Amino acid sequence: MQSERPSRPIVLTMGDPAGVGPEIIAKALMQRPEWCQRVLVAGDVPSLKRAQALLGAEPEWVEVSDLNAWVHVPVGAPVVVQTCTLHEPVSWGCISASAGRAAADCIAWGATEVLAGRARALVTAPIHKEALHAAGVPYPGHTEMLQALSAAYAGVPLEQMPVRMMLSAPGLRTVLVSIHVALREAIAAVTFDQVLETLRITADYFARHGLPQARIAVAGLNPHAGEGGLFGREELEVIAPAIAAGRDRGWNVSGPYAPDTVFMRARQGAFDAVVAMYHDQGLIPVKLMGLEHGVNTTLGLPLIRTSPDHGTAFDLAGTGQASAASLLAALDEAWQTAARSPGPGEL
Incomplete structure (x- = not known):
């Protein structure tokens, strides 16, 4: 247990208050009390107290007005900033505009604090895309919203801040060339520019966070990586040329490798990360390794952002049965990444 609070916390956003976000936050802080010293929760105080009471614990949240008051809270107490407005508690497991708006407001506040250097990283509890849409939020999810907020903060057009998703489980990290598109569109997205951009974003991420020569394997698109064009x-016309261009830029990239074996080789320690050509190619092996410990990291942002690798789980919300394991893994990943690249108020 730490004897004092670090000068800059991790901001943990509440997520959709109708989902499992508030209760897995409460559960994580109960299971690992040391996180009370490291985390400032951006959320709705009544929603968090309701979740803690659901778990049979007395609500002991300390509410502060802003991040400046963080270091003055007694050690051991969970700390929250009221960063959204809910006029009444939302119903667990129900889509609502008020819940979507509350979740978006928490994300915007947390991202601003991290971008300004007042917090060291952002960890986001799950949100619901339909609730965001109902609230009139012009972004389908976390990634797009954080990309827009970061681009606006940096004063650059959105297209100048491309991002990629990295999913990780113990022993395996996978970065995706494309994410939530139809398989036909995903295949069409395997272009020289898209693959090279993914390699750049991946190499830059690891270089910024203490691994300048990360071993990046590239999966092929076709069975057996195309078997020489058969x-x-x-692989011959797009992926291999992008890999060669990446090596010319000094990145430690190799491949293309047969997709059915490259993830096994990474798990055995041959590579630090695998670039996968499309969503299911990369995520099936990660989730097979253990969804309960999966972490989603957004690469390409000027901030550290991780999240649990699961959704709002409306069917479990309000039951107290949701696991906090993936959230704790996301917190660990964010803290360790920040430790490898400390900024103001370093560890």
């Missing part, structure tokens, strides 16, 4: 020519 099963498709994307």
Whole structure:
């Protein structure tokens, strides 16, 4: 247990208050009390107290008005800033505009604090895309919202801040060339520019966070990585040239490797990360390794952002049965990444 609070906390956003976010936050802080010293929760105080009471604990949240009061809170107490407005508690497991707006306001506040250097990283509890849409939020999810907020903060057009998703489980990290698109569109997205951009974002991320020569493996698109053109020519005409261009830039990239074995080799320690060509190619092996410990990290942002690798779980909300394991893994990942690249108020 730490004897004092670090000068800059991790900001942990509440997520959709109708989902499991508030209760997995309460559960995580109960299971690992040391996180009370490291985390400032951006959320709705009544929603968090309701979740803590659901778990059979007395609500002991300390509410502060802003991040400046963080270091003055007694050690051991969970700390929250009221960063959204809910006029009444939302119903667990129900989509609502008020819940979507509350979740978006918490994300915007947390991102601003991290971008300004007042907090060291952002960890986000799950949100619901339909609730965001109902609230009139012009972004489908966390990634797009954080990309827009970061680009605006940096004063650059959105297209100048491309991002990628990295999913990780113990022993395996996978970065995706494309995410939530139809499989036909995902195949079409395997272009020289898209693959090279993914390699750049991946190499830059690891270089900024203490691993300048990260071993990045690249999966092929086709079975057996095309078998010399017998099963498709994307490896020969697109992926291999992008890898060669990446090596010319000094990145430690190799491949393309057969998709059915490269993830196993990474798990055995041969690589630090695997670049996958599309969503299911990369996420099936990660989730097979253990969804309960999965972490989603957004690469390409000027801030550290992780989240649990699961959704709002409306079917479990309000039951107290949701696991905090993935959230704790996301907190660990954010803290360790920040430790490798400390900024103001370093560890």
